[in-house]
Amino acid sequence: MSAGSTAVAERPTAEGDGDVVLRAVDIAKTYGVTRALKGVNFEVRRGKVTVLFGENGAGKSTLMKILSGVEQPSAGHLLLDGEPTTLGSTTDAVAKGISIIHQELNLCANLSVRDNIFIGRELRTRLGGIDYGREREITEQLMRRLEEPILASTLVQDLRVGQQQIIEIARALAADTRILIMDEPTSALSASEVEVLFKVIRDLTANGVAIVYISHHLEEAIEIADYAVVFRDGDLVATAEAADIDLSWVVRQMVGREADYDFRDEPREYGDVALSIQDVTVAELDTGRVAVDTLSLEVRQGEIVCLYGLMGAGRTELMEALAGRDPLSGGRVLLDGVDLDGHSIAERIELGLGLVPEDRQRDGLVQMMSVGANLSLPSLLSTVKRLFIGRRAERENVAREISDVRVKTSGPAALITSLSGGNQQKVVIGKMLLTDPKVLLLDEPTRGIDVGAKGEIFSLLFREARRGLAVLYVTSEVGEALTASHRILVMSKGRIVREFDPRTCTRDDVMAASGEHDTTPIAPAGPIAPAGPIAPARQTAPGRSDERADTQTDGAHP
Amino acid sequence: MSTTTATPAPAGTGPGAAPATPARSFNLNAVLIEGRALIALVIIVAIFAVLSDNYLTTGNLTTITKQVAFNAIVALGMLMVILNGGIDLSVGSTVGLTAAVAGNLFRGLDLPLSQAIMFPPVWVIVILSVAVGMLVGYLNGLLIAKLNLAPFIVTLGMLYVARGLTQVLLNGQNITNELSGQPYLGNTGFFDVFASRPLGLPISAWVMIILAVVFSLLLTRTPFGRWLYATGSNERAAQLSGVPVKRVQTRIYVISGFCAGVVGILQMANISSSTADLGQFYELNAIAAVVIGGAALSGGRGSVRGTIIGAFVIGFLANGLVIVGVSPFWQQVITGAVIILAVAVDQIQQIIQRRRGARRAVVNARAAGTGSQPPASTPA
Numbered sequence: 001m002s003a004g005s006t007a008v009a010e011r012p013t014a015e016g017d018g019d020v021v022l023r024a025v026d027i028a029k030t031y032g033v034t035r036a037l038k039g040v041n042f043e044v045r046r047g048k049v050t051v052l053f054g055e056n057g058a059g060k061s062t063l064m065k066i067l068s069g070v071e072q073p074s075a076g077h078l079l080l081d082g083e084p085t086t087l088g089s090t091t092d093a094v095a096k097g098i099s100i101i102h103q104e105l106n107l108c109a110n111l112s113v114r115d116n117i118f119i120g121r122e123l124r125t126r127l128g129g130i131d132y133g134r135e136r137e138i139t140e141q142l143m144r145r146l147e148e149p150i151l152a153s154t155l156v157q158d159l160r161v162g163q164q165q166i167i168e169i170a171r172a173l174a175a176d177t178r179i180l181i182m183d184e185p186t187s188a189l190s191a192s193e194v195e196v197l198f199k200v201i202r203d204l205t206a207n208g209v210a211i212v213y214i215s216h217h218l219e220e221a222i223e224i225a226d227y228a229v230v231f232r233d234g235d236l237v238a239t240a241e242a243a244d245i246d247l248s249w250v251v252r253q254m255v256g257r258e259a260d261y262d263f264r265d266e267p268r269e270y271g272d273v274a275l276s277i278q279d280v281t282v283a284e285l286d287t288g289r290v291a292v293d294t295l296s297l298e299v300r301q302g303e304i305v306c307l308y309g310l311m312g313a314g315r316t317e318l319m320e321a322l323a324g325r326d327p328l329s330g331g332r333v334l335l336d337g338v339d340l341d342g343h344s345i346a347e348r349i350e351l352g353l354g355l356v357p358e359d360r361q362r363d364g365l366v367q368m369m370s371v372g373a374n375l376s377l378p379s380l381l382s383t384v385k386r387l388f389i390g391r392r393a394e395r396e397n398v399a400r401e402i403s404d405v406r407v408k409t410s411g412p413a414a415l416i417t418s419l420s421g422g423n424q425q426k427v428v429i430g431k432m433l434l435t436d437p438k439v440l441l442l443d444e445p446t447r448g449i450d451v452g453a454k455g456e457i458f459s460l461l462f463r464e465a466r467r468g469l470a471v472l473y474v475t476s477e478v479g480e481a482l483t484a485s486h487r488i489l490v491m492s493k494g495r496i497v498r499e500f501d502p503r504t505c506t507r508d509d510v511m512a513a514s515g516e517h518d519t520t521p522i523a524p525a526g527p528i529a530p531a532g533p534i535a536p537a538r539q540t541a542p543g544r545s546d547e548r549a550d551t552q553t554d555g556a557h558p
Numbered sequence: 559m560s561t562t563t564a565t566p567a568p569a570g571t572g573p574g575a576a577p578a579t580p581a582r583s584f585n586l587n588a589v590l591i592e593g594r595a596l597i598a599l600v601i602i603v604a605i606f607a608v609l610s611d612n613y614l615t616t617g618n619l620t621t622i623t624k625q626v627a628f629n630a631i632v633a634l635g636m637l638m639v640i641l642n643g644g645i646d647l648s649v650g651s652t653v654g655l656t657a658a659v660a661g662n663l664f665r666g667l668d669l670p671l672s673q674a675i676m677f678p679p680v681w682v683i684v685i686l687s688v689a690v691g692m693l694v695g696y697l698n699g700l701l702i703a704k705l706n707l708a709p710f711i712v713t714l715g716m717l718y719v720a721r722g723l724t725q726v727l728l729n730g731q732n733i734t735n736e737l738s739g740q741p742y743l744g745n746t747g748f749f750d751v752f753a754s755r756p757l758g759l760p761i762s763a764w765v766m767i768i769l770a771v772v773f774s775l776l777l778t779r780t781p782f783g784r785w786l787y788a789t790g791s792n793e794r795a796a797q798l799s800g801v802p803v804k805r806v807q808t809r810i811y812v813i814s815g816f817c818a819g820v821v822g823i824l825q826m827a828n829i830s831s832s833t834a835d836l837g838q839f840y841e842l843n844a845i846a847a848v849v850i851g852g853a854a855l856s857g858g859r860g861s862v863r864g865t866i867i868g869a870f871v872i873g874f875l876a877n878g879l880v881i882v883g884v885s886p887f888w889q890q891v892i893t894g895a896v897i898i899l900a901v902a903v904d905q906i907q908q909i910i911q912r913r914r915g916a917r918r919a920v921v922n923a924r925a926a927g928t929g930s931q932p933p934a935s936t937p938a
Contacts, residue, residue: 323798346800355798363798368791368858377788378799380781388779431799 019046021210022067022098022179026076029062036062038234039076044179049201049211051221051242053250054231055450060214063231064181067212068100069093099172103184105164109157114139116156117171142170146200162193169200180204181212186220187448190310191511198224216448218250219479230254254451270486271301272336274470275322275353275439280331282314282321282494291317293494294331297472299439304461304471306485306502308478309514314494315474316358319443323355324348336438349378354432356425358443358474364428365416372398372412374427379434397434405430405460422453429457433464440464442473446480458484478507490514594903595851595867598896599874606878613881620760624828626873627762628821630866632840633847634766634773635695635817637865638810640848641777641790643857644702644709646811649818649844651720652694653837656822658727660687661832665733680751688819694720695815699808717841725834732833752827762824766866769817774862786810790857847872850900871896 022044029037037059044050044067054060065071067078069087078085080096087093090100107116114135123131123138139152148166156164165185172180186194201211201224215221222228225242230253238253275298282292291314299305309315320326322333324345333340335353343351357363366374375398376383383393398412405426409419416424425445432440442461446454461471461484475481481488481502488500490513498513606613632649639646663683666675678686694716701712752761777783788796789803797803821840826832851868853860875896879889 325798344800344802345797346802349800357795357798362792363794366788366791366795366858369788373784373788377784377796377801380784384781388775389781389784391779435800 018048020044021046021081023079023082024063024067024076025079027063027066027073027078028075029066029071030074035234037066037073040231040234040236042229042236044210044212045227046178046210047205047208048226049205049213049224050227050229051213051215051225052229052231053218053221053254055254055452058231058254059234060231061183062234064100064183064212064214067093067179068098068181094175094177097176097178098181099175099177099179100181101165101168101172101183101185103187105161105168107156107164107167110155112153112155113143113150113159113167113170114152116167117142117174119171121175138174139170142173145173146170146203148196160193162189162196165189165193165197166200169204173204177209179210179212181214183214184216184448185213186215186217191514192310194220216450217477218247222247222250251451268302270303271468273298273334274301274336275299275472276334277322278332278334280318280321280333281329282317282326283329284317285326290329291494292321295491295495296331297489297496299470299472301438301468301470302465303487304465304473304485305487305489306481307472307474307489307491308476308481308510309474309491310476313491313514315491316443317494318491319355319358319441319474322441323353323357349432349435349437352436352438354378354435354437354440356428356432356440356442356445358447360421360424360428360447365424367417369416370412371402371407371409371414371416371419371427374416375401375412375431375434378431379436382435401430401434405433406456420449420453422449422456425449425453425457426460429460437469439470439472442471444474444476446475446477454480478510481510482507594907595864595871595900598850598900599867599871602871602874602878606874606882609882610878613878618877618881620758622873622877623763624760625877626869627760627766628825628828629840629843629847629872630766630869631762631769631817631821631824633844633851633865633869634769634862635814636841636844637848637851637853637860637862638773638786638813639709640845640853640855641786641857641860642807642810643790643793643855644807644810645713645845645855646695646698646814647710647713647841648694648698648716648720649814650837650840650842651717651724652691652815652818653822653825653840654724654833654835655694655720655727656687656691656819657826657836658724658832658834659690660684660823660826661733662727663687684823687823688816691815691817691819691822692812693815695811695813695818696808698815699811702811703804703807721834724836728832728834730834732831734831749827752824762828765820765824769820770862770866777862782806782809787858790859792858843869843872846897850897852904868900871900 020043024040024042026039026041027037028035028039040059040063042063052060052063062071066073067087069090069092072086072088078087085096087096087098093099108119111119114132117139118130118135123134125131136152143150143152146166146169148163150159150163150166156167159167169180185197189197201213205211205226213221213224222242222245228238228240228242228245228250229236230238230250232254240249277295277297279294279296280292281290281294283290293314295314295318297305307315307318317326321328322340324340324343324347328341335348335351338351340348340351340353361367366377369377372395376394379397380389380394383390383397385393395412401407402409402412407419407423407426407430409423416427419427429440429442429445440461445457445461449457458480461469461473465471465486473485482505483502485502488502488505488510489496490498490500490510492514500510500513603614612618632653635649636646660683663678663686666677698709698713698716701707702709754761756764777786785796785801785803785806788799788801789806793803818837818840822837825836829836847868848860848865849855849868850871851860851864851866853864872893875893876889879892884892
């Protein structure tokens with residue numbers, strides 16, 4: 001591996017926006033015999049945002065790894081400011097002005113903002129100690145530039161996720177970054193935090209920084225893009241200026257065909273009330289913050305209800321309380337008329353309530369186990385005969401479920417970690433379906449998985465609903481709420497503020513009700529906009545009794 | 559007498575990582591990786607057999623097996639705890655405590671408020687002593703599961719508590735117990751049973767074999783075993799899948815205490831006395847056996863078969879070093895080095911395996927005709 005000592009001492013500063021700063025020429029990468037990248041030509045322009053689109057495994061992350069010095073290309077080369085260059089390591093790349101911000105933030109929560117920004121690159125005093133004074137000064141400058149009123153001495157663990165992201169950006173800026181790669185930067189941000197982030201991005205590009213941006217959140221990515229680049233199967237299949245494209249173009253290029261991603265279902269006669277949540281309040285154990293505030297809702301057999309809301313609206317807290325992990329502070333939950341109070345998680349599963357948790361890796365999968373063992377874990381007791389697991393019954397269940405939810409795997413013995421994100425999610429859903437649930441709760445079931453798998457998961461839910469399953473799922477993507485539900489409930493600040501019929505409402509209706517405003521024009525960063533009184537819900541689904549649409553009336557929509 | 563070396567593989571099914579599905583095809587490579595500890599064992603035996611004529615004698619093998627059995631039984635309990643991601647440092651002291659309790663019961667109980675001394679029957683003594691071990695384990699489990707205390711700290715504290723209680727019970731002395739009992743006291747039979755050698759094997763070896771079979775079935779064939787692997791790998795996910803994680807956690811410490819209690823009885827029978835330092839450092843030997851047997855200290859990976867082999871590796875090594883006359887100081891150095899070596903080799907093999915897995919995924923992808931799938935587990 002070459003030392004990467006190409007001379008890039010003089011940084012061109014007088015160049016205009018749009019000049020190519022980094023060019024990838026015929027970059028190919030093979031792992032063994034798999035061609036992850038098949039000779040890609042790719043440009044990064046000064047002061048512009050280049051967005052990479054593509055499904056999981058299309059080659060985006062491989063290209064990112066090459067651009068950030070994590071991996072070396074098998075063929076082809078990189079031109080930095082027109083000069084051939086090699087990026088031997090991430091340190092090498094950073095030294096040449098290329099930084100990457102990963103989806104999982106790379107911060108030390110127990111250290112201060114200042115320490116995090118200079119970690120590994122500490123400024124020294126003449127005696128060899130750390131020059132805290134100068135570090136603090138620079139940190140404060142950066143915070144002013146990013147318009148985040150964060151003190152240099154604040155511990156990172158005390159910051160919100162969005163602010164932590166800003167710290168990552170500050171760190172990249174402190175390293176004099178000219179090309180900033182952002183991998184899924186908005187996956188954990190609320191809409192207002194996304195706005196702040198986009199403003200920062202605009203600011204950076206105005207100062208000549210080139211941004212490479214990856215996101216599964218297509219609408220957002222289109223909004224921030226100057227150039228769009230689409231990958232499919234290791235090839236770069238399309239490049240376009242953002243002005244010329246729209247969502248359907250991106251999806252078409254990504255999947256190579258028109259996406260049939262519309263599950264609008266005619267209203268049917270639903271069954272009896274399967275899940276009835278009555279005045280439920282959930283307070284966080286640590287802080288006492290009321291996350292869910294006297295919330296009531298009902299889901300009927302065969303109905304798919306979408307709970308739309310921003311991060312921090314209390315959605316996950318509600319889901320976990322329903323599943324039995326956290327106690328209710330008030331109210332009650334009835335499953336088929338049975339009060340769930342005092343029932344353990346296992347008993348709730350037994351009664352027919354299953355949760356597909358938000359964080360697949362942390363809460364959904366047992367990483368050291370096989371696909372089969374993961375699938376059978378919640379339903380294991382049903383196969384037990386005389387103390388022992390009925391191995392035949394278990395094998396049959398697992399095989400049936402693998403084909404039923406269409407998990408792509410080499411077999412039940414394959415390690416769960418060998419599957420793609422979408423297939424892992426199908427396992428998490430499949431293992432709950434094996435418990436024969438009456439009500440299935442899903443918390444962000446499509447997070448971080450590609451368009452194809454999303455479609456499969458929703459068609460799966462609709463199929464199960466037609467068989468009588470009641471589904472309550474949480475999402476923060478309006479598109480999902482509109483196309484894949486029978487009823488939309490908008491949640492904000494622990495309450496349900498509005499109910500919509502997905503066939504008659506618009507994207508703006510839903511977003512506005514959640515307290516999120518249309519982010520198309522970059523509004524000045526400000527406090528989270530309160531939910532405002534919007535046009536009344538157009539339709540109420542049949543059989544609803546306890547709607548709380550009129551509870552949130554404080555504040556005005558800006 | 560060569561049967562002794564063949565004992566460690568009872569009901570040896572179920573690899574820890576993927577308990578759901580038995581391997582279908584024979585894979586030499588997998589056998590080499592799985593059998594790493596076994597290979598080490600064979601090498602150790604071969605070396606010492608060449609170096610000393612006294613090594614592979616019936617008498618010596620019996621001695622080794624008896625010693626190994628004590629460590630192996632404690633290690634089986636430790637395996638349960640380590641599979642959960644915990645650790646039990648109190649087992650050595652628990653061995654001493656149960657032996658002291660059993661010894662005291664043999665010498666008779668001074669009943670308060672009367673002049674009588676009660677001599678409980680042997681089976682009562684055995685049950686009560688083992689129950690003391692289980693009680694210690696239950697306390698550990700309760701503190702760890704209900705109060706969320708760190709296993710290391712709780713069991714470290716219990717190590718002192720149990721050792722201290724042992725010394726209180728023995729009044730600081732080593733007490734020789736009259737284990738044959740007296741017919742008029744009705745407590746005979748203990749010595750007969752524990753000194754007997756069915757089929758030429760010491761009773762401790764039989765206990766080890768029975769427990770190994772039971773534990774192996776428990777781990778590979780029951781929901782409890784599956785739950786244990788699941789909680790050890792990802793407790794949150796297991797909990798949301800309906801696994802009673804707290805109950806599992808409490809029970810494994812009870813099991814560990816049970817194993818220590820059994821060894822306490824067996825050791826007391828073995829040396830016919832209760833001493834204040836009986837069982838010292840057993841916890842460390844047990845951890846070493848579990849780790850040499852391929853378990854991950856972080857939990858979720860490990861097997862009964864590996865643990866038993868690990869105990870034999872330590873036993874055969876220690877005995878061989880004594881027989882060929884290595885100084886006691888160097889014995890410790892060598893034993894420690896072997897433990898580190900075993901873990902290092904394990905780690906290296908896992909890295910190789912992961913790379914191989916990635917390559918295999920590539921081949922599979924090509925066979926499937928897609929060619930575009932990313933390698934299954936490229937290290938990020």
